[in-house]
């Protein structure tokens with residue numbers, strides 16, 4: 001025993017350049033990925049496994065007249081063909097969504113969007129399954145589709161959801177926040193009011209790995225093992241128990257390595273349910289992996305908000321109030337994944353980073369003949385839309401007032417002494433110090449110099465634009481008294497065990513899709529307990545091995561599970577103190593902590609390391625009253641508030657006068673996410689989000705034609721930036737810790753996706769100012785920019 | 798039909814459907830799942846492997862077309878326990894997040910460094926421009942390749958710059 005305890009720690013860990021705790025360290029997950037040894041869902045092969053494929057509707061809105069599966073069933077490699085009628089018999093044709101609606105697993109009477117699931121084939125291999133799809137004969141009777149969200153509530157518009165009793169139109173919900181009367185009064189008295197229709201078009205998270213599942217139902221013990229591309233394994237387990245009627249302890253959801261999520265892998269898609277049904281029906285494991293078109297056409301899209309934005313201000317640039325009316329396109333089923341009481345997510349944070357007298361927003365959600373979804377693509381529950389609206393509108397106001405947009409922002413920021421700041425729609429911003437962040441970004445960009453360059457270029461007829469945005473996010477959902485998803489409180493758990501030799505394991509309810517949880521969470525534990533990160537194993541993505549929690553989205557892993565890990569570690573530390581006191585024959589209050597060790601106050605030479613204490617706890621030390629023989633702890637963390645990361649972005653673009661092509665020349669991003677755990681990972685998160693923002697601002701777009709045909713259904717049409725379209729990012733940071741979070745961290749996963757689109761669009765509009773352009777909608781493609789130059793900017797449809 | 802090719806230095810012979818894509822041959826038939834697929838239209842590049850040293854989108858080639866050629870996948874990038882400098886570079890410079898595009902990116906980088914040991918930023922960006930990474934925003938991938946270049950990845954003089962092919966997965970070792 002003694003020998004074990006005295007074993008030296010991993011020598012690499014004690015090297016001076018390797019922090020034990022927070023700091024830049026290499027990722028623990030990388031060695032397997034760079035060797036091609038990641039394990040993604042499609043890599044899973046089980047004995048006897050079959051392959052599923054989905055037949056999808058070619059039409060946006062049609063009555064299903066008949067489905068003939070005879071020929072497909074006769075295919076020698078086909079094991080089963082499942083239709084909506086079959087599912088009706090099992091009471092599985094419809095599944096509840098995350099927004100108190102239902103969604104068809106397989107269409108029964110009607111199809112309601114192009115790409116909707118119509119039949120499921122299970123065959124020996126993926127090629128045969130695809131072949132068999134061709135053999136299914138479906139007769140459709142076409143119905144007029146609802147494509148333009150602005151026409152969805154017209155009297156006489158086709159009713160999409162005639163399956164819902166009492167539904168006589170395409171209306172889903174009305175929701176509002178803020179004080180309408182107070183806001184209207186401020187607007188009525190204001191010296192200046194600007195107003196603009198601002199569209200955040202439909203886009204798609206499109207992670208490089210598409211969605212899929214391997215379902216393995218064991219008919220003998222009734223246990224379902226489901227490998228899934230999911231960001232929320234525990235929530236999925238509970239929902240599967242509710243939907244499929246399989247008892248929850250008989251379901252194990254395993255989310256192995258995930259090839260990017262960005263919100264695309266939060267919801268439960270029909271394909272997952274069909275893989276389960278396929279496995280139950282055939283008695284064999286069934287794999288279903290969607291292809292890219294299926295991913296873009298049927299899984300959770302993002303945004304699709306038509307916003308009328310208005311700002312009231314004084315002539316000298318004091319912003320008084322903001323208000324907006326939003327028409328939200330939710331597609332054919334209301335399947336957004338957001339907290340129950342927030343049908344428009346956290347959109348009411350559209351008051352931005354400014355100290356206002358009043359604010360009011362109202363959001364109307366409607367059905368259209370498009371794919372369902374709406375909350376995805378690193379949107380922080382609609383904070384993307386909110387930030388885009390306010391940051392675009394502040395620039396519109398700056399143009400109206402002929403004031404520098406940086407100056408206008410600086411003049412209206414919430415001041416540091418006002419935090420915690422209660423905004424006019426009910427949020428309490430935890431902490432902030434905006435001006436230094438803004439000033440740093442302006443300094444890094446060389447703002448004055450850029451303006452001089454622009455003036456000079458303009459005099460030569462060249463189009464250069466400088467765009468700013470300053471965003472405040474609200475992330476880390478959330479306090480369970482306010483926030484739940486389908487009745488499940490938005491808490492998350494962590495379980496820490498220190499093994500007898502002082503190595504540790506931490507088990508998490510959240511699941512990484514590339515964010516580096518295996519590293520970050522080890523670092524949190526390392527910081528708290530002084531155990532080197534390489535001596536800590538992080539377990540996640542398996543419901544049989546981890547505590548319950550709602551998963552990773554909305555930048556909530558660090559704010560929620562990070563809090564859980566820190567608090568669990570502190571419980572371990574307190575327990576260690578009691579045990580150390582017993583070992584040292586002193587009182588716990590006579591001990592002092594230094595990272596990794598309790599020692600006797602005033603006598604630093606006498607102490608016990610965590611490893612020694614762990615061995616004592618599991619060994620033969622006589623334990624104090626009430627302390628059991630381990631060094632473990634578990635916490636389910638209910639955050640007291642959300643966290644409010646912020647940042648200042650500057651984008652510089654050059655626009656080709658002849659073609660309308662936008663070149664992003666520079667991008668400066670200064671982020672404040674509170675306490676920084678691993679700067680390298682933070683920078684990576686920011687970089688990725690910036691590329692997303694450039695993509696959405698310039699090229700990404702899911703459009704539809706009048707028949708409801710999806711025009712963004714492949715990577716030929718849905719354009720994502722390559723290395724050629726993005727610059728080398730220039731990043732900086734300030735640190736304003738969250739006062740309520742155990743380690744002061746605020747979350748960074750979505751900041752850049754939220755903050756960058758307005759910076760890019762503001763830059764494009766700024767470049768086009770000589771043409772009198774005050775607003776144009778994304779995506780700023782060459783054709784659309786060229787139209788704007790001709791004085792004909794059009795909204796995207 | 799039967800095809801024979803060299804994969805990571807070892808000769809393999811398998812029966813395949815004539816229409817089988819190389820990506821599925823590698824993943825499903827040989828069990829080399831480090832090569833990924835991410836689209837149906839040859840746009841994403843997560844499937845890139847080296848065929849006779851040149852980057853090829855393995856979703857765009859049939860296994861049958863590769864018969865008689867040399868294929869190198871991510872599993873053949875390291876020399877046993879010794880990583881290729883490209884692999885090290887990706888770890889050092891945070892060139893990967895979810896890891897899905899990473900094998901393809903690294904193989905393209907390997908091919909680039911083989912012909913240009915000291916590429917500048919623009920050259921690297923052009924080399925990987927047929928591949929999409931949704932996570933990193935590319936700057937760290939560029940830095941990773943630069944790291945590899947600085948650490949002798951491309952400098953043939955500093956042998957062994959190009960590692961010997963990986964321990965060959967002999968036909969019988971590869972799960973069918």
Ligand code: FES
Nearest residue numbers: 835839841842856
């Ligand atoms: S799988 Fe996308 S290019 Fe090959």
Ligand code: FES
Nearest residue numbers: 894898930931932
């Ligand atoms: S690391 Fe995720 S796609 Fe590149």
